[in-house]
Amino acid sequence: MADRRPDFSRREFIEWAGKVGFASMSVLALTSCGGGSSKERASGTNTGGGFKLSGDTMKVGVIAPFSGVGAYVGRIVNNSLDAAVAQINATGGIGGRKVEVVKRDTGTDPAAGVKAYQAFAGDKGVIGILWCGGLGLDESRAQIQRDNMPIVSVFNDLWSGHQLYPEGKERSIFQMIMPDRMAFDLLATYCKDDRGYSKVGLIYDSLLFSTAKGYFQESMAKHGISTAGIETYQLNDADFGPQVNRLRTQKGEALMVWGVSGDTAGIVKQIDKVGGAYVDTPTAKGSAWHPHLMGSPGGTGEHTWADLAGSAAKAGTLTAWHVGGLVYLPSFAIRGWMQKYLKKGVTGGEESPADGLYTLAKAVQTAGTTDRAKIVNAIETMGDIKFASVPFSYSADRHLSKTPDDLILITLERASGPATTDPPYQLGAEWKSTFAAGYVGPTHLVRPTLEANKRAHPAEMDEVLKLGYGTQCTKMPDGSLAKTCKIH
């Protein structure tokens, strides 16, 4: 869904949160030297203690992995915030006040995240914190509740585990990232309503995505879909033969693969080896096993899994994402800011830290004070927030920026052209404007969620339709999109 760049991608930061936990455990077990180093890097000037609202710079804390195996998350956060801070300050600030971010590195140590939080909580000048995938959020929640510190959880998913306010206790935490539980629900809806599948299987990484089974079962039950096998594997397994063989005997019409891209590619290759590769929907519903594959955002949500799986990666493989992640849309500002200030292209994900920063700064302007309770109240009541990509909002009983209407489906396509279907379809404008020649990767599948997306983001969806972004399937004479494109 973004410019193709070799260094890091959306997949990587989604993978990060789980991976880093495992890596840190392993490293600590090996070296027995877990002393976390918390490194402060300030951009702009440190205002020190006494923060005065009028004329002062607004200071926002950022907790993210800037080093270690999750450093690529930190690079996304850096790029996003550097561009956003430059844009805000170059245009006179927010309410006349400039913004400053103070970044703290969690590395691979949850204790470093806790220490970083405590340092920010003790600094009266900090108006709020962006928690960008760094460890230590769970461990800090009790203190966050006591402090009433405004937190935007940029890459940490509390909602899926029923831990985000009002289900959780911490009223001052707000979430940006699309929750996994919502992604499962969208895929289940699509299976049932769009494709008519009645039997769906699951294979998931029980180490990094231990909650996937519960979300899967919940969404299948909700939509009356029967389960065609649930299998587990562990990160970096070398063989998926036993699991794939059992799934084959269950003959599910679709299969959800919930893990990171490398393992997803291994599973897809194994399915291909046993002759079970996806062909199209009628074949998936036939007597032989050719399941329609649907993956996690960190698995089939970007190009790496397809690069690794090669020809075993089939067009039509799906996952869930959100409208704000269509960073190639001309109206989405983050792309232009990164070009203007950093001379860099977007890779996906940069919209979120920037939007989180703006949320906190705008809330201070709205509240007219740095009182934390009033900032939280302002975030809940200030209505639509529009900055880096799509508008979003929070309310007193909804601390998640995404709604089901924000979610989209993305599907694997190849620059060499669309799969052969009857009726035919064509690739979207991004394949000419953004993706490199020979690119293989996911792209927006417009039709299935179009009506819902229009409700949430009419202007952006109008742009998608008018400029021809995304796979729009066959256009009927009346301008509507056909629902009969077999491959999708």
Next chain:
Amino acid sequence: MSDVLQIVVYGLTVGSVLALVALGYSLVFATSRVVNFAQGSMLVVGGFVAFVFIRSGLPVWAALPLATLAGALVGVVVELVAIRPLGRFDPSTNVGWILTTFSAGLIALDIIKLTIGAEPRTIPALVDSVLGWRGSMIDGIPIVPNDVLIVVAALALMVIGEVVQTRTMAGRALRAVSQDQAAASLMGINTHRVVMASFAVAGALGAFGAVLLAPRLFVKFDNGLLLGIQAFVAAVVGGLGSTRGAVLGGYLLGFVGGVLRVTSSSGGQYEPLVIFLVFLLVLVVRPNGLLGIPSVEKA
């Protein structure tokens, strides 16, 4: 029948994967009595170097020896920066080597990240077909030429290792250094050179293994840490310092994993628990591993 075959296929392929990496740990331990915690990183470095050669247009068969040579050079560098500066030391009491080898591995990974990138990569299989055979399905279980090559390579390397150690002057020097560095030195053996050679061979094994395993595990950073830890456990279970032990340990872990996965949908979740139970059991009953040679306390 199908389940048994599935366990055998899983055990042999995954066991061979672990054995290939475990051999590197074992070899270095045999000469220096240190565990080279950079071994996992060598797997990553070798894989990425091979990828660069292939991206530049070389066929995988030509990239293999070049990557293996590069792996050997990295092994030498690791020895020079992580072990040599420690001087003469008793690895059982001076454990600085844990940090130095681990750090050397991390530095190697960072260099790869900065120069080649951190994206996972794929490289072609060394063999797609053998005399027209491109793979078979037996009872629904696919068997492909590259998997057969992984098994053959693990067993062949074990045999070669055994023959070199028992039938050649270099092997005898290696065994002498393994048993008593000081005595070996007095006998005219250049112990530094032997230790360095073991690091070089371990690095070469890492690179060789990376190319061989790429169709299954791809070329990615996870392999260094995760596969490295599993292979280390395999080497210890089999007996650190023993070539046969490394292979036996790899197969033991592979078959344990196969039985767990074939008998239960969630069996993989219990693999770490069961493997570490086996690990403890073996070390309690045979502290030097299944085929390890007991150390002799000198007066």
